[in-house]
Amino acid sequence: MENNIYNPDYVKGLFNRMSSSYESMNFITSFGFSIRWRRQFIKSFTPPNYKAEILDLLTGMGETWKSTKNKLPNSNLTVLDFSEGMLQYAKQKNRQHYNNEIIVLQQDILKNDLPSNYYDFVTCAFGLKTFNDEQLTILALETKRILKVGGQFSFVEVSKPQNPMLYLFYSFYLQRVIPILGKLFLGSPDEYKMLWQYTEKFENAKNAMAIFARSGLDTTFSAYFYGCATGFYGQKSKS
Numbered sequence: 001m002e003n004n005i006y007n008p009d010y011v012k013g014l015f016n017r018m019s020s021s022y023e024s025m026n027f028i029t030s031f032g033f034s035i036r037w038r039r040q041f042i043k044s045f046t047p048p049n050y051k052a053e054i055l056d057l058l059t060g061m062g063e064t065w066k067s068t069k070n071k072l073p074n075s076n077l078t079v080l081d082f083s084e085g086m087l088q089y090a091k092q093k094n095r096q097h098y099n100n101e102i103i104v105l106q107q108d109i110l111k112n113d114l115p116s117n118y119y120d121f122v123t124c125a126f127g128l129k130t131f132n133d134e135q136l137t138i139l140a141l142e143t144k145r146i147l148k149v150g151g152q153f154s155f156v157e158v159s160k161p162q163n164p165m166l167y168l169f170y171s172f173y174l175q176r177v178i179p180i181l182g183k184l185f186l187g188s189p190d191e192y193k194m195l196w197q198y199t200e201k202f203e204n205a206k207n208a209m210a211i212f213a214r215s216g217l218d219t220t221f222s223a224y225f226y227g228c229a230t231g232f233y234g235q236k237s238k239s
């Protein structure tokens, strides 16, 4: 298990199995904070005066779309995920609320066929933790490849807070309470236990940020609600 949890087939299966309950559990897991963090993590973006191309990586069911469209209304949005279970709901959302205007791609970001130097903005919410360092290096290089020079990016992920009291409370909640809620309401405690295992190993976004910086991207660290989520944002300043 230890070595397999970063295997893309394993991760895909996990999200396929969670897809029917992900949205409600996501809300409960973070006491609704995740909605706020999805708004906050793109605050650094400066909207351009032309129609921007945005790519939302690991889009899930489209949880970031609303905040992205609010921040960058004059834009084309392309989204990517490899889980057909999650994308089934994303496509439904696209039909019902976005007039099918969002381009939905089912691809593995680590083996994608996205165009180079194309996107003005790359976003990614709550997708970093299921990658190991080798995969994070590919993710960083791919982010650099697909962004235009001057293009901006932002990543955010649930993290282990530094404050010991907050850490105790948060880990108890995520590790013990969430799987019980998952079992009670959704019949699937194991998948939700896994999310905490990923967070335990991930700790915070500092390591991922260092990997992105090494790939040649400008990066700035960000922390949300005393470190319960962390991330980084920045720019591709040169090719």
Ligand SMILES: C[S@@+](CC[C@H](N)C(=O)[O-])C[C@H]1O[C@@H](n2cnc3c(N)ncnc32)[C@H](O)[C@@H]1O
Pocket (backbone or CB within 6 Å): 008, 011, 012, 015, 026, 038, 057, 058, 059, 060, 061, 062, 063, 064, 080, 081, 082, 083, 086, 107, 108, 109, 110, 124, 125, 126, 127, 130
């Ligand atoms: C925790 S969910 C995040 C969903 C959404 N961005 C949000 O804000 O809630 C992570 C998503 O990443 C997707 N994913 C993980 N690894 C991937 C990969 N290598 N390529 C494409 N999608 C991937 C999963 O299928 C899942 O839908």
